[in-house]
Amino acid sequence: MRKSQFGEEIIYLWEGCSPLEDIVLVESGRIFEPPDFYKQKIEEFRQQELAKDPAWHDGFKVRYENHQQKLGKLIVNLGMTRYSQDRIMREVAGNPINWYPNPLSTDALQETDDGFFALGVRGRKTDFAGIVDVLGAGTIDKDKTVAETVEKECKGETVYSSKHSYDIHKAVAMALIYGTRPQRNTTVGVRVPLEVASKEIDVNKKEHSELVLVPNSERIVEGILQTGYIALSKNLLAEGRAVAQPLEKGDSVKLLVYDHTLGLFQRYLELRNAGLIKSPYVHS
Numbered sequence: 001m002r003k004s005q006f007g008e009e010i011i012y013l014w015e016g017c018s019p020l021e022d023i024v025l026v027e028s029g030r031i032f033e034p035p036d037f038y039k040q041k042i043e044e045f046r047q048q049e050l051a052k053d054p055a056w057h058d059g060f061k062v063r064y065e066n067h068q069q070k071l072g073k074l075i076v077n078l079g080m081t082r083y084s085q086d087r088i089m090r091e092v093a094g095n096p097i098n099w100y101p102n103p104l105s106t107d108a109l110q111e112t113d114d115g116f117f118a119l120g121v122r123g124r125k126t127d128f129a130g131i132v133d134v135l136g137a138g139t140i141d142k143d144k145t146v147a148e149t150v151e152k153e154c155k156g157e158t159v160y161s162s163k164h165s166y167d168i169h170k171a172v173a174m175a176l177i178y179g180t181r182p183q184r185n186t187t188v189g190v191r192v193p194l195e196v197a198s199k200e201i202d203v204n205k206k207e208h209s210e211l212v213l214v215p216n217s218e219r220i221v222e223g224i225l226q227t228g229y230i231a232l233s234k235n236l237l238a239e240g241r242a243v244a245q246p247l248e249k250g251d252s253v254k255l256l257v258y259d260h261t262l263g264l265f266q267r268y269l270e271l272r273n274a275g276l277i278k279s280p281y282v283h284s
Contacts, residue, residue, distance in 0.1 A: 007259040008181035020147040032081035061103040064186040090183045105187040106149045108136030109264040115216040115281030116198040120208030128182045133258040161200040174267040179259025214244040217283040229254045
């Protein structure tokens with residue numbers, strides 16, 4: 001386990017460069033039991049949601065419990081938690097990882113073949129509006145694999161001009177990343193190399209309002225890591241498509257970046273510099 005120097009709090013629970021089929025999810029059936037102090041707050045939240053919508057369902061999410069490596073595979077053990085538990089407890093700071101509901105998700109760092117990473121600005125009607133994260137992030141559903149979740153989330157949040165935009169078998173898991181900003185949970189951080197150029201992708205407007213393209217440039221990525229912010233041109237952002245630029249540019253808008261996304265960038269640079277990831281195109 002390693003704590004990153006970037007973000008609010010980023011912890012690498014596991015680090016590697018593994019095909020997605022080598023990440024094995026094992027469901028224990030254990031149900032998360034919140035501390036007594038929070039049970040009343042959780043129930044109050046449930047009643048508020050039911051009052052607004054009698055059909056509201058407090059669904060289950062899979063949660064990270066622990067992991068181990070065995071015969072070349074990463075075995076991730078999962079329990080279950082409810083949406084209401086995570087919604088209330090994810091905002092409480094200062095506790096150990098296993099204290100939280102800690103749903104398990106996937107985050108995909110998609111890289112175009114002309115050297116851009118595909119991110120998006122969270123839409124106004126979504127949780128954490130205005131924050132930047134990857135296109136292709138979401139919680140893992142019960143009985144689903146990492147690869148299935150990555151494909152579902154990438155296709156749900158990204159518009160591709162070509163039917164064959166990537167080969168999921170070329171994607172690799174780079175880390176299990178626990179992050180606290182803007183919410184506390186663990187994700188499987190994945191790199192997905194695309195077979196299309198940046199001009200051939202866009203955002204699905206359901207979750208993100210603007211497409212953000214980050215050049216595969218050590219200078220720009222390091223600036224994002226060091227500050228936790230991304231700088232975008234005001235004019236281009238207004239057009240719904242913007243390229244990240246150096247933070248010192250005066251005409252830019254600076255937007256906060258998810259901890260998970262920062263963790264992905266850090267691992268990507270580490271693996272690329274170690275020769276374990278090959279970049280199709282590197283910008284200066």
